[in-house]
Amino acid sequence: MTSIDRVICGNDDALAAGPDLLVRNIGQLCTLDAPDAPDAARAGPRRGAGLDDPGSVGGAALAVHGGRVLAYGPQAALLARCGAPRAVHDAGGRCVVPGWVDPHTHAVFGRTRQDEYERRLRGETYLQIAAAGGGIQSSVRDLRGRSDDDLRELTVARLREILEYGTTTIEIKSGYGLSYHDEARMLRIAGDAAAAVGLRVVRTCLAAHEVPTEYRDRRDDYVRLVCDEILPRIVDEGLAERLDVFCEPSVFDLEQTATILRRGRELGLRAAVHADELEPFGGAALAARLGADSADHLIRIDDAGIAALAGSPTVAVLLPGTVFSLGLRGYAPARTMIEAGVAVALATDFNPGSCPIASVPLIQSIACTQMRLTPAEALAACTVNAAWALGLQDEVGSLAPGRAADFLVLDVDDVRLVPYHAGRNPVREVWRDGRRLVAR
Amino acid sequence: MTSIDRVICGNDDALAAGPDLLVRNIGQLCTLDAPDAPDAARAGPRRGAGLDDPGSVGGAALAVHGGRVLAYGPQAALLARCGAPRAVHDAGGRCVVPGWVDPHTHAVFGRTRQDEYERRLRGETYLQIAAAGGGIQSSVRDLRGRSDDDLRELTVARLREILEYGTTTIEIKSGYGLSYHDEARMLRIAGDAAAAVGLRVVRTCLAAHEVPTEYRDRRDDYVRLVCDEILPRIVDEGLAERLDVFCEPSVFDLEQTATILRRGRELGLRAAVHADELEPFGGAALAARLGADSADHLIRIDDAGIAALAGSPTVAVLLPGTVFSLGLRGYAPARTMIEAGVAVALATDFNPGSCPIASVPLIQSIACTQMRLTPAEALAACTVNAAWALGLQDEVGSLAPGRAADFLVLDVDDVRLVPYHAGRNPVREVWRDGRRLVAR
Numbered sequence: 001m002t003s004i005d006r007v008i009c010g011n012d013d014a015l016a017a018g019p020d021l022l023v024r025n026i027g028q029l030c031t032l033d034a035p036d037a038p039d040a041a042r043a044g045p046r047r048g049a050g051l052d053d054p055g056s057v058g059g060a061a062l063a064v065h066g067g068r069v070l071a072y073g074p075q076a077a078l079l080a081r082c083g084a085p086r087a088v089h090d091a092g093g094r095c096v097v098p099g100w101v102d103p104h105t106h107a108v109f110g111r112t113r114q115d116e117y118e119r120r121l122r123g124e125t126y127l128q129i130a131a132a133g134g135g136i137q138s139s140v141r142d143l144r145g146r147s148d149d150d151l152r153e154l155t156v157a158r159l160r161e162i163l164e165y166g167t168t169t170i171e172i173k174s175g176y177g178l179s180y181h182d183e184a185r186m187l188r189i190a191g192d193a194a195a196a197v198g199l200r201v202v203r204t205c206l207a208a209h210e211v212p213t214e215y216r217d218r219r220d221d222y223v224r225l226v227c228d229e230i231l232p233r234i235v236d237e238g239l240a241e242r243l244d245v246f247c248e249p250s251v252f253d254l255e256q257t258a259t260i261l262r263r264g265r266e267l268g269l270r271a272a273v274h275a276d277e278l279e280p281f282g283g284a285a286l287a288a289r290l291g292a293d294s295a296d297h298l299i300r301i302d303d304a305g306i307a308a309l310a311g312s313p314t315v316a317v318l319l320p321g322t323v324f325s326l327g328l329r330g331y332a333p334a335r336t337m338i339e340a341g342v343a344v345a346l347a348t349d350f351n352p353g354s355c356p357i358a359s360v361p362l363i364q365s366i367a368c369t370q371m372r373l374t375p376a377e378a379l380a381a382c383t384v385n386a387a388w389a390l391g392l393q394d395e396v397g398s399l400a401p402g403r404a405a406d407f408l409v410l411d412v413d414d415v416r417l418v419p420y421h422a423g424r425n426p427v428r429e430v431w432r433d434g435r436r437l438v439a440r
Numbered sequence: 441m442t443s444i445d446r447v448i449c450g451n452d453d454a455l456a457a458g459p460d461l462l463v464r465n466i467g468q469l470c471t472l473d474a475p476d477a478p479d480a481a482r483a484g485p486r487r488g489a490g491l492d493d494p495g496s497v498g499g500a501a502l503a504v505h506g507g508r509v510l511a512y513g514p515q516a517a518l519l520a521r522c523g524a525p526r527a528v529h530d531a532g533g534r535c536v537v538p539g540w541v542d543p544h545t546h547a548v549f550g551r552t553r554q555d556e557y558e559r560r561l562r563g564e565t566y567l568q569i570a571a572a573g574g575g576i577q578s579s580v581r582d583l584r585g586r587s588d589d590d591l592r593e594l595t596v597a598r599l600r601e602i603l604e605y606g607t608t609t610i611e612i613k614s615g616y617g618l619s620y621h622d623e624a625r626m627l628r629i630a631g632d633a634a635a636a637v638g639l640r641v642v643r644t645c646l647a648a649h650e651v652p653t654e655y656r657d658r659r660d661d662y663v664r665l666v667c668d669e670i671l672p673r674i675v676d677e678g679l680a681e682r683l684d685v686f687c688e689p690s691v692f693d694l695e696q697t698a699t700i701l702r703r704g705r706e707l708g709l710r711a712a713v714h715a716d717e718l719e720p721f722g723g724a725a726l727a728a729r730l731g732a733d734s735a736d737h738l739i740r741i742d743d744a745g746i747a748a749l750a751g752s753p754t755v756a757v758l759l760p761g762t763v764f765s766l767g768l769r770g771y772a773p774a775r776t777m778i779e780a781g782v783a784v785a786l787a788t789d790f791n792p793g794s795c796p797i798a799s800v801p802l803i804q805s806i807a808c809t810q811m812r813l814t815p816a817e818a819l820a821a822c823t824v825n826a827a828w829a830l831g832l833q834d835e836v837g838s839l840a841p842g843r844a845a846d847f848l849v850l851d852v853d854d855v856r857l858v859p860y861h862a863g864r865n866p867v868r869e870v871w872r873d874g875r876r877l878v879a880r
Contacts, residue, residue, distance in 0.1 A: 114815075114856040121814050161864075325862065327809040329769075362802075362863030369767040374561050375554070416554040422765065423802030423863060424601075 004057045007073030007081060008035050010401025011065075018083030019063040019070050021405075021434055027093040027413045029060035031072055032384040032398035045315050045343035045388035051377045054097075054415065055398070062096060064405040067433035072399060089436075095415045097379065099168025099406035099430065100360040101386035101397050104272070104296050104317050104347030106206075107162070107172045108155050108186045108193070110142040113352045120326070136176070136210045139352055143176040148185060155193035158358065162199070162350070164438055165359045166427035168406040169200040169387070169396050171347075173244055175209030180230045183207045187239040198437045200406070202390050204242040204272060205234050208252055208260050223256045227263040235267045242293070242390075246274040247283035254282055261290045270391050272317070276301040288312035294345070294389040298332045299323060306333075310341040315389040318381070319349035320366040321357040334371035345385035346378065365422035375416040405434035444497045447513030447521060448475050450841025451505075458523030459503040459510050461845075461874055467533040467853040469500035471512055472824040472838035485755050485783035485828035491817045494537075494855065495838070502536065504845040507873035512839060529876075535855045537819065539608025539846035539870065540800040541826035541837050544712070544736050544757050544787035546646075547602065547612045548595050548626045548633070550582040553792045560766070576616070576650045579792055583616040588625060595633035598798065602639070602790070604878055605799045606867035608846040609640040609827070609836050611787075613684055615649030620670045623647050627679040638877045640846070642830050644682040644712060645674050648692055648700050663696045667703040675707045682710040682733070682830075687723035694722055701730045710831050712757070716741040728752035734785070734829040738772045739763060746773075750781040755829040758821075759789040760806040761797040774811035785825035786818065805862035815856040845874035 008031075009015050033055040034046075046053075061075040063082055071078060116134045120126075129135055143151065162170060172190040177183035187203045194201035207230045208223070215222035234240050243264040247257040257273065264271050270293050275283025277297035284305035287295035295309060296317040309316050318332045338344055348363050349355040357363065364378040373381065387397025396404050409429035410418065418426050430438035448471075449455050473495045474486075486493075501515040503522055511518060556574045560566075569575055583591065602610060612630040617623035627643045634641035647670045648663075655662035674680050683704040687697040697713065704711050710733050715723025717737035724745035727735035735749060736757040749756050758772045778784055788803050789795040797803065804818040813821065827837025836844050849869035850858065858866050870878035 112857060112860065114854055114860045117808075117860050118814060118856055121808055121812050123812075165863075321862075325809055327812065356861045357863050358861070359863035368557075368561055369765055372561050372563075372767065375558060414554060416558055417552060420552065420554045420557050421796050421798070422761075423605075423797050423799035425865070 002036065002053055004031065004035060004055060005074060007071060007077050008033065008401060009071035009081070011070060012081070014065055015063060015071050015081055016083050019065040019085050021064040021087045021089060022082065022085035023062040023064070023089045023091055023096065024075055025093055026060040026062065026091045026096045028095045028415055029057040029062060029072060030054035030095065030097045030379060030415050031057060031400065032098055032380060033400040044313055045385045046380050047341050047343050048338065051338060051344065051380050051385070052374055054376045054379050062399065062407070064434040067405055069399050069401050069403050069405050071401060091409050093413055094428065095410040095412055097408050097410060097415060098383045098397055098399050099408055099432065100166045100382045101169040101390065101392070102167045102347050102360055103171045103294065103345055103386045103389040104319060104349050105170055105172055106175060106351035107158055107170065108151065108174070108190050109139050109176055109352045110146045110151060110154065111352070112356065113138065116353060135353060137213060139176040140178055140212065143186070144182050148189065152189050152193055155189055156196050159193050159197040159199055162358050163197055163430055164427065164440065165361060165425055166408045166430055167199065167360055168430060168432050169202070169390070169392065170194065171202040171204055171390055173204040173206040175206030178207060178210065178212035180233055183230055184234060184237065184239055187234065198432055200396065200432065202242060202392070203240045204244045205231060205240040206244040207231065208245040210246065210251060223252070223259060226260055231263060231267055231269070235269065240269065242270040242272060244272040244274060247281065247286065248274070248278050249281055254286055257283065257286060258290060261292065272296055276305055280305065284309055288314045293391050296347070299330055301332065306337055306340050306342060309337070315343045315345050315385055317345045317347050317389050318367070318371070319347055319355065320371055321363050322349045322355040324366050324370065325355045325357060331371045334367070334373060338377070343385055343388065344381050345389045346381040347386065359425065361418055361424070361426055362422060364419040368419040375419050378419055379415060406432045442476065442493055444471065444475060444495060445514060447511060447517050448473065448841060449511035449521070451510060452521070454505055455503060455511050455521055456523050459505040459525050461504040461527045461529060462522065462525035463502040463504070463529045463531055463536065464515055465533055466500040466502065466531045466536045468535045468855055469497040469502060469512060470494035470535065470537045470819060470855050471497060471840065472538055472820060473840040484753055485825045486820050487781050487783050488778065491778060491784065491820045491825070492814055494816045494819050502839065502847070504874040507845055509839050509841050509843050509845050511841060531849050533853055534868065535850040535852055537848050537850060537855060538823045538837055538839050539848055539872065540606045540822045541609040541830065541832070542607045542787050542800055543611045543734065543785055543826045543829040544759060544789050545610055545612055546615060546791035547598055547610065548591065548614070548630050549579050549616055549792045550586045550591060550594065551792070552796065553578065556793060575793060577653060579616040580618055580652065583626065584622050588629065592629050592633055595629055596636050599633050599637040599639055602798050603637055603870055604867065604880065605801060605865055606848045606870055607639065607800055608870060608872050609642070609830070609832065610634065611642040611644055611830055613644040613646040615646030618647060618650065618652035620673055623670055624674060624677065624679055627674065638872055640836065640872065642682060642832070643680045644684045645671060645680040646684040647671065648685040650686065650691060663692070663699060666700055671703060671707055671709070675709065680709065682712060684712040684714060686714040687721065687726065688714070688718050689721055694726055697723065697726060698730060701732065712736055716745055720745065724749055728754045733831050736787070739770055741772065746777055746780050746782060749777070755783045755785050755825055757785045757787050757829050758807070758811070759787055759795065760811055761803050762789045762795040764806050764810065765795045765797060771811045774807070774813060778817070783825055783828065784821050785829045786821040787826065799865065801858055801864070801866055802862060804859040808859040815859050818859055819855060846872045
């Protein structure tokens with residue numbers, strides 16, 4: 001891990017004129033910037049050893065102007081070049097990091113599914129639970145029968161908690177609607193609730209989450225409905241920036257997945273793929289070939305899938321909270337992927353069935369202890385690489401000059417304590433666009 | 441799971457005269473009481489199906505008098521028999537449970553050991569880290585060189601956080617002193633810090649945690665020092681209620697462990713044993729044979745050890761947070777133990793090396809997802825059975841009439857949501873002896 005020992009500034013004149021805000025007395029500033037890396041290394045997500053470098057500055061200060069990062073560096077050096085700031089905030093010697101970017105959630109849902117959680121612990125299989133009306137279809141029924149107001153209220157409460165864990169940018173998928181009407185409702189509520197809470201949101205249409213029961217015997221008709229009606233109308237109404245497909249043998253096969261991805265590309269949507277979760281099926285390779293921003297889950301990815309991702313800009317979004325919550329034994333082969341040059345990110349997969357974990361800090365703990373990421377790798381995977389997975393690398397995920405001033409003041413003086421103390425929320429303050437949203 | 445549908449009262453006249461406090465509008469009250477069980481089943485810790493019953497009352501109220509539970513039951517029925525209470529508290533339809541009892545921690549320590557955490561993730565083994573001065577010896581060096589004031593301040597801050605996770609009774613071990621002087625300091629600080637925070641504490645002398653480096657070549661001399669000097673002086677000064685021994689081939693063997701346990705019994709100390717953590721070694725069977733209250737860890741316990749525990753009052757204290765934090769693959773065989781009739785409890789093992797987890801709710805999540813306990817079993821293992829592991833079953837661990845009014849108001853309406861939402865602190869209020877210590 002290198003440390004940055006000089007001032008990095010986006011605009012010397014603006015700094016000399018005095019920024020809107022100066023955050024001082026930062027014990028450890030993790031910028032996730034890489035000012036000394038060759039340009040080529042900055043042009044894509046972090047890979048290999050690059051993932052293990054938080055771009056750390058000790059005894060630092062951070063200058064914010066117009067809601068954006070203006071400059072950062074060792075405090076004395078920065079102060080020497082900085083005009084009188086309009087506001088000063090003292091970080092009390094604590095760590096400052098970019099706000100977490102959570103690139104995979106299903107955070108709009110109605111009831112929680114602790115009944116299924118208990119039944120699984122008592123030994124019922126996923127198939128038994130699904131046959132009894134559980135699983136995704138249970139959340140679909142619940143959502144279709146629930147009012148907008150009710151769903152919005154539940155979502156606002158959940159997103160407020162998520163903000164307190166330090167997430168400042170969240171991806172939210174639809175996928176419990178499985179009809180134009182209910183997918184659109186979910187995406188509208190995702191946007192409204194995030195705006196109410198102050199979270200930056202990326203909305204992903206996951207109409208291809210499952211085949212709804214009314215299409216069970218004519219699955220290709222549902223693929224046509226997604227391509228010909230749901231996605232075009234969602235795009236027309238500006239309700240989503242991305243699409244996602246659940247690519248597994250029992251859900252959408254490779255050809256159906258490719259059909260939906262191509263249609264999304266025509267419509268100008270960015271793409272993700274739920275891939276290789278249940279068996280090695282070629283979903284990751286397909287995602288890479290069709291230019292998806294991310295391939296997600298990847299518990300069962302094989303060597304060909306790893307090679308395909310390593311040679312592409314597609315980010316591998318790993319969801320270890322799901323493996324933990326389901327009590328599975330096999331995590332995604334994160335170390336193998338990192339060593340092969342795959343760009344790895346982490347996400348919560350927050351949802352009522354397979355992963356009721358909303359806390360990015362706990363996801364970092366699970367990633368470290370169960371997949372052997374280092375604390376610095378987990379940090380980069382929840383910030384800069386997660387931003388790449390959403391195509392938001394120029395906006396968020398690092399504190400490089402020009403990025404949004406979305407940052408966290410943590411109540412630790414060493415960022416490795418974030419995963420170390422599992423089950424703890426280390427977030428003391430949450431700032432977005434240079435304004436403080438949470439002070440705990 | 442049975443539900444209790446009548447009033448259970450310890451003193452009808454006192455109830456009719458009006459209690460000090462009435463907690464009303466409790467959506468789900470988990471008493472961990474078993475008023476319908478035969479007397480024999482109430483005379484020991486919960487086993488088998490008994491572990492799976494939280495003693496739940498729906499739409500309940502709880503009457504508290506003189507800091508003790510006076511009565512509980514369905515609200516309307518309780519109100520009909522209850523005189524005017526001096527205070528009323530509305531639980532808002534939420535769950536109320538007994539305060540957690542954490543029967544195994546090493547919560548007095550100086551510096552955290554995130555450096556070793558990172559080195560382990562990078563592939564160093566425990567032996568390599570220990571050879572480089574890490575491990576327990578590192579905490580011993582740190583503690584011996586640290587002032588009382590500093591250690592007390594760190595401990596108070598940690599215990600305050602532990603109280604916020606809902607722990608109301610905590611066991612704290614010494615074991616980073618390994619001399620009379622430093623063991624006594626640790627136990628004194630444990631007591632002082634717990635009193636400052638309001639936690640009920642049980643102090644355990646773990647002078648037999650490791651052989652200090654100065655005794656490395658004369659290990660039996662250290663056993664003699666423990667038996668002839670450290671334990672008697674600790675008892676004389678009233679600094680501990682229990683002792684513990686790290687019984688493993690590379691630390692204290694079976695004979696040394698038995699020697700120390702017998703000496704503790706002569707001195708009137710209750711006992712626990714760190715047993716069968718690294719290999720099946722007979723520690724659990726020894727603990728059962730010598731009447732220890734608990735045998736702890738048990739990752740590698742064998743059939744003989746399970747049979748010995750099943751036939752004894754010794755409680756198996758499982759520490760799944762340690763397995764999780766170390767990234768080990770094998771958890772203690774909890775289901776096998778429960779089915780064999782072993783009385784199982786859970787604890788955090790909170791310590792700076794192998795388990796920096798202080799949150800009992802997260803321990804419940806790990807126990808459910810990784811060891812397949814049901815949420816109700818995890819609840820009983822963190823309350824009533826944990827109290828038995830400390831010999832405090834008549835004081836805490838359930839809300840049976842006469843027990844201390846130590847309880848939590850959780851921000852959920854179904855207690856299964858506690859383990860379900862891993863990484864979340866569901867505790868809204870903490871009450872001890874009928875007084876509220878935490879309101880979040």
